[in-house]
Amino acid sequence: MGSPVIIHGHCLPRYQALYDAFTANFVERGDVGAAAALVVDGELVADLWAGAVAPGEAPPWQADTLVNIWSTTKGVTATCFAMLVSRGQIDYERAVAEYWPEFAANGKGAVTVAQLLSHQAGLCGFRRSARVEDFYDAHKAAEELAAMEPFWQPGSNAGYHAITIGLLATALFEKVEGRSIRQFVADELANYDISIGLPAIRAHRAATMIAPPHMGTEALMTELTQPQMAALANPPLDPLLPNDPAWRAAEIPSANGFATARGLAHLYGELARGGGNLVSPDVLERATQVRYEGPDAVLGVPARWAAGFLRNVSGLYGESEAAYGHGGWGGSFAFADPDRQIGFAYTMNRMGTDLIGDPRNISLVASI
Numbered sequence: 001m002g003s004p005v006i007i008h009g010h011c012l013p014r015y016q017a018l019y020d021a022f023t024a025n026f027v028e029r030g031d032v033g034a035a036a037a038l039v040v041d042g043e044l045v046a047d048l049w050a051g052a053v054a055p056g057e058a059p060p061w062q063a064d065t066l067v068n069i070w071s072t073t074k075g076v077t078a079t080c081f082a083m084l085v086s087r088g089q090i091d092y093e094r095a096v097a098e099y100w101p102e103f104a105a106n107g108k109g110a111v112t113v114a115q116l117l118s119h120q121a122g123l124c125g126f127r128r129s130a131r132v133e134d135f136y137d138a139h140k141a142a143e144e145l146a147a148m149e150p151f152w153q154p155g156s157n158a159g160y161h162a163i164t165i166g167l168l169a170t171a172l173f174e175k176v177e178g179r180s181i182r183q184f185v186a187d188e189l190a191n192y193d194i195s196i197g198l199p200a201i202r203a204h205r206a207a208t209m210i211a212p213p214h215m216g217t218e219a220l221m222t223e224l225t226q227p228q229m230a231a232l233a234n235p236p237l238d239p240l241l242p243n244d245p246a247w248r249a250a251e252i253p254s255a256n257g258f259a260t261a262r263g264l265a266h267l268y269g270e271l272a273r274g275g276g277n278l279v280s281p282d283v284l285e286r287a288t289q290v291r292y293e294g295p296d297a298v299l300g301v302p303a304r305w306a307a308g309f310l311r312n313v314s315g316l317y318g319e320s321e322a323a324y325g326h327g328g329w330g331g332s333f334a335f336a337d338p339d340r341q342i343g344f345a346y347t348m349n350r351m352g353t354d355l356i357g358d359p360r361n362i363s364l365v366a367s368i
Contacts, residue, residue: 009035009063011046021367022048025360033061033207034348034360035261038368039269041341047262053349054208064193066258067207067347068242070328071162073257075335076194077169078308078326079267080181080253081117082279082287083188090176092117092286092307099176106149116168118291118305119158122150123168124298125230132235135163136250138180142171151227152297158305159297162231166254169308181253193263197256198248206248206258207349211239211330215353231298239330239351255328261345264334268325269343272336288324301356316356318365331358344368 005026011019018038025031033051037044052058053065084090090099092114097104103111111121123145126134134141145164152159161168170181177184182196198206224233241247247256270276275284288306296303304311309324317323317335325335330351336343344364352358 005050007048007050008061009046009048011048015046015368017367018046018364019048021363022050024363026050029360029363030350031348031360032210032350033058033065033067034346034350035061035065036346036364037261037265037344039265039272039343042269042273044262044266049261053206055210058208061207062205063262064205064260065207066193066195066198066202066205066260067332067349068198068209069257069259069264069332069334069347070242070255070330072259072264072326072328072332072334072345072347073196073252074165074254075309075326076185076189076196076257076259076267077166077181077253078117078287078306079189079271079278080173080184081113081169081308082275082283084173084177085287086275086278086280086283096121096172100146100172102143103146103172105147108146108150108154111154113172114286114291114307115155116172117165117308119161119165119296119298120156120292120305121154121161121168122152122157122159122227123148123164124151124159124161124227125164125232125234127230130234132237132241133246135167135252136246138167138170138251141167146171151230157297158292158294158303159227160231160299160303161254162298163237163252163254164231166252170251170253180251182251185253189267192259192267194257194259194267196251196253198258202258203248209240209242209330209351210349211351212353215239215351225297228298228300259345259347261334261347264345264347265343267343268334268336268345269341272338272341272343274338288322299355314356316365318368327361331360333361342368
């Protein structure tokens with residue numbers, strides 16, 4: 001960069017390494033606008049932001065700048081389900097079809113709530129040619145997916161339901177709770193400054209997503225299998241979709257969450273302390289229990305799927321085997337480490353091309 005980056009916020013001296021890594025992400029790794037936050041035992045020990053909300057002579061990133069977090073949204077959705085289980089309204093081990101009878105079609109009658117949330121239902125995409133607009137009518141899309149023949153025998157494999165898990169999840173959630181996940185987040189997680197989609201009242205705070213030329217979901221893999229094609233390339237997703245008013249208006253609780261790093265860190269910080277006021281400790285244990293371990297049939301990388309959360313794999317969230325969270329396309333991520341009672345989050349607007357192992361993420365995690 002032409003001029004030194006100015007880092008805003010605060011960071012306790014003990015976490016100077018995080019401050020340095022965050023700074024280096026701008027100086028050495030191309031960040032344009034970003035934020036990072038660390039909560040330890042309920043205390044916000046680092047809350048950093050820097051850069052600009054868009055390319056060029058754009059306004060500076062603020063303390064409350066929101067950004068689309070892509071699949072980091074999935075951890076929020078997993079938390080909503082854990083809250084519902086804690087309240088006795090749904091059970092991870094019960095069949096989805098008990099709450100949603102139509103879901104039983106085409107041999108899916110035994111699929112449990114936990115299997116659905118851990119990407120084992122085989123509904124990773126549509127079988128027909130789809131358009132992005134199909135994701136904007138969540139109810140219609142969910143009905144079609146529920147009636148569909150799965151891409152594999154449910155429970156025999158797991159493959160990342162990149163977008164469809166959000167559509168299925170909110171349909172199931174609404175049948176059980178009465179509110180959609182979007183409404184539930186607005187009502188129950190307002191303190192964490194997270195929304196599904198971007199309500200007009202929050203729009204002025206949103207950063208613009210930036211991506212390299214020719215970047216799209218279909219480029220994540222070379223030769224696509226049928227499930228990969230369905231999940232990642234039907235339709236291919238443009239990384240700049242979050243700048244589109246139609247995307248921002250939709251309800252896609254797998255991919256169109258808008259949040260601050262601070263809010264996400266507080267959310268995971270609460271979970272890291274045994275669930276806090278959100279989730280009972282016994283339910284949190286079930287929510288984060290590994291439901292599938294092995295190669296992911298869509299992403300082609302090792303995965304340890306819990307009930308909507310990704311359990312730590314390949315040191316993604318540091319050294320703790322017990323850590324869990326979720327990351328998003330392009331680089332955002334948030335996680336809880338219950339061993340050290342920490343919640344951490346990183347949000348940014350300049351998307352990277354690494355499916356896993358974004359150098360910005362590796363550096364931040366190593367620093368804490």
